[in-house]
Amino acid sequence: MFFLNIVAASLLLVSVLASYVSPAVAWIIALFGIAYPYILVLNILFLLYWLIIRDKAFLLSLAIILLGYSNLKNQLQLDLHAKPKLDPEKAFKVLSFNTRLFDLYEWSKKTDTKKRIFELIQAEDPEILCIQEFYTSSTRPGFDNLETLKNIRKKPFVHMAYTDTKRGSDFWGIATFSNFPIVRKGNILFNETTNNLCIYTDIKINDDTIRIYNAHFQSNRLQREDYEFLGNPKNKKEKWLASRNILYRIKTGSIKRSKQVDVVAAHIENSPYPVILCGDFNDPPSSYTYNRLRNNLKDAFEESGRGFGNTYNGLIPLLRIDYILHDKKLKSADFKVMEEDLSDHYPLSCRLQLTGK
Template structure:
């Protein structure tokens, strides 16, 4: 086969691959506007968005050297998707984080504590509740929002926080006849004058607390949206798929079913959260584990016109979940424009499968 023929075949293959990536990228770009409860496939395209972005950058560089005119295909596609690209990467490399806590600053911590099972359920730490509460208290926050929090009559997990945060509201989504409770909790140094729980169609809920700080009242929401509910078997199945083992087809079906269910449920939960937070009579902040990436219907629906503290004051892709993929930013702090975001940080204490978020906010006068 002559070199000319080889080149032509290679060119056709690369152009075809480029066009496939373009189509998938454009589908991912519209996924924030399509409720996955109506079209679940949009959830999958949002998950692979960062990889599609890298592929388009690769094709841009390739065509610039090989066929400059063809570089217009990936470049125009990237421009079309700029809004989605802008929520992936934060551009503040020198922002840093100071532990100093000025009087006018509201410091908020958000963390999915993984049911106090540690970063890996196979290696549960004995004193994890005290280690976790101590790592939070060291930051001297004013408000703490925790997801996958649990407590029981036999082991009170609320108690270690009460000295520093005497006010709290607990969603109590899972109630085991009062002997065991699980859900989201909001702790506060300041008085809570009102609180509530808005239940989703599934087990999870959205909770809020109205907090009085000086002459100001603000509302803090936190939530934990539907996860994929992957267990040890599912992570083993993912390894089988990755390694192309014989059982990978059956494994794929199991993973697919769980992901499809989660996408469907999160779409409805995002709608409920959007409608409820719009009712706030006060400047508000919503934070929590959305279990979805920035290029998702969930993120765009809940965020609306709010600020993203990570995008305002951080740098990088902001991975907040340590399993599966290095691209998973699924935990957020989203204040309204009533606040100025002063600083933001992500703190990995190796005490959960999620990374702790902390931000300093100032209420504008």
């Protein structure tokens, strides 16, 4: 049992290191970062076992769990402290959502998914709305999502950027909507052919300027058939091929993502204004992606969230890959994840307030 505990503790230690080692240097470590919550649970079980039989061996797992405490609090909030309170006159709501192209390809197999997405946005009524996987068409009936959102929000301030355009009328990309005037727009392009992008939008709130980053980083591009094929192989050869395919996708995705993240992190460090970073990171809190971008920013989930904060609506449970991070000159409150079955991501929101000039 102690030998097995050593193995489990070693795996947990490697998963903690995933936050600090770039996948471009050692991509295999990123795998353990993804598995951090499950390896953590295993070590907690070992800790409880040794405590029950009153053996000092419990100190092994306890030491590694405490070593990775920063990872743990980024994954789980137990609501043990008072949540921040904001001035209703000065606070504003931010909502971030990967809409999966407003169900363009009917993944949900429900005819009303796009309508329900718009209803949710209208009901939440955020002052700042960041959408990843944005799609709109000026010619396809019923798919002018840009015009629909403009009508819902009744606000003229929009920043859009596209990674793909077809027929001069169909656009795929990313979009930020603001109730506040936009004074500057910019795109952060990656030095590769990709459908991923980050944009920044400077908005004027009274006498202050805040920079909103809206990011969508490289995914691992795992398909449903990858999971199904791995779980129900016809023979060992097929299982090996499926495993190799998944590992290749994770390797490629994590290396590309780390390079994109380095570019955006450097840009944020040079921002002349307080920063809000929203987006689909495609990586958990126990990752190089999160740790590199978090840097001197606060995590709205850690400030006022509850539970596990999982944002991925897919086959992997407890996976948190969407975030709202913000400058220390801002306070956040009322963070929530809306577990609505509208996309393969859940929308998330919080209220923010600038604490100083």
